[in-house]
Amino acid sequence: MDNKYLDSLFNNTIEGIIIIEDGFIKNINNAMLDILKYEKKEELINKLATGILIPNIHKKFLEFNNDIYEEVTLFSKNAEIVPAIIKIKDFEYENSSYKILYVLNLTELKQNETLLIEQSRMAAMGEMISMIAHQWKQPLASIAAAISNLKFRLEIDKIDKESLQNKLVDMDKYIIYMSETIDDFRNFFKKDKEKMLVSLDYIVDISLEMLNKPLSNIKVTNKKIKLNKLYIYKNELLQVMLNILNNSQDAFSENKIENPTINISYKETHDEQIIIIKDNAGGIPKNIIDKIFDPYFTTKEKRNGTGLGLYMCKTIIEKHFKGEIKVKSEKQNTSFKIIINKFI
Missing domain, CATH: 3.30.450.20 (PAS domain)
Known part of the structure; x- marks a missing residue:
């Protein structure tokens, strides 16, 4: 040669x-x-x-x-x-x-990864718009009822300053709630430009507040512990939490679980902080549990599932938090463990 x-x-x-x-x-x-x-x-x-x-x-x-x-x-x-x-x-x-x-x-691979993240966000946006409509339905109905009541009182000339003031205060509260709701969702879709010093339980609180209505019939336990704050991309982790919680809510509905529960707990070691989300939504079949983090794998074809949600959760945690996401399913229970490196 x-x-x-x-x-x-x-x-x-x-x-x-x-x-x-x-x-x-x-x-x-x-x-x-x-x-x-x-x-x-x-x-x-x-x-x-x-x-x-x-x-x-x-x-x-x-x-x-x-x-x-x-x-x-x-x-x-x-x-x-x-x-x-x-x-x-x-x-x-x-x-x-x-x-x-x-x-x-890896340039092309990184670009494709970014596109997948954006595609996942756009898929989540459709769900979020539905949630906003759900969150606004009750306060809008309450505001409409208050206005109708005031109109009726004016027509019969039986309105007093105190009742008027009370109705206006109530409407103001509803409007503030709606404004805060839309701000929460708008902030979620902002691209993080820098890391923020936050605690993991704070991000979990935001996710639970954003899903307040969809999770209203589910018993959610959030067992907080004292956690050190971390410099992380808040919205990235929020996207992971919303995805996992939404999946639980879908599974409860699909499997018609009578007493649905979600238990959220935390652990902290020298190097890591961990969020554990456990539900009793029916479990994940053994023949697919190893595939749930694969891109485009979905069990939601009838509900237009993209198959990107859990794949992006895995990508975000591994690439942006130098961590790991694990799943375990036994009988009717499934638990997701989100492991975040404290020194990223």
Whole structure:
């Protein structure tokens, strides 16, 4: 096998390859040049590898085809940030030690992930609009009744200042409630631009308030403990909570559970905070429980389920909170455990 053939093989691989000696780039293939938007190898050869490769402060790894890859950030020629995963091998050649880096570009994958998150949010928006209508129905009916009562009193000329004042106070309360409700939902659909210092139980409280009407016939227990506040993306975690609680509510309805209950509890360790949501909505069949976090897997075809809800919950918790989401189902009970890394 001649050098010309090996050189052709080196330059026509799908993944990028960098050969490093003592921290300096000694060779680079064409796929790597494309990833970094360089035209010639000479622009990078004998330059420090740290000029293009930025390790993450907290090392992140993922498994692919039984190999472990490290997630890193690359810096392209035009100063763009390129997400990537790398695998490093040590090898010896002519009494010299080298490192060979195999690089896979994650840009398209990250873009698709962002699109999926937005698609999931849009699917949730339809449900949220229905919830807003449900939340507003009672206060609107109360305001209409108060107005009708006042009109009747005016017509028969039997209205007094005190009763008028009381009716106006009641209507004002309903309007404030409706305003707060719409603000809650509007804030949910804002894209988080920065992390907020909040406690997990506060986010759970918001989710329960937003689902107040849909969950009104369900006994919800929220067993709070003292939790340290975390710098996190509030709306991301809120999306996870709303999805899981909505799934429980749907399961209660579908399975016609007579005494529906949801129990929410918390745990805190040195490294993690945990939310546990447990319901008695009928459980998850063993033949599908391993699939519920897969993209586009749904048991709600008749109700236009997208199959993205739990997949996005898993993606959000793993990618944005460096955590994990687990599910366990026994008999009629299902519990979701949301594990969040405190040092993200």
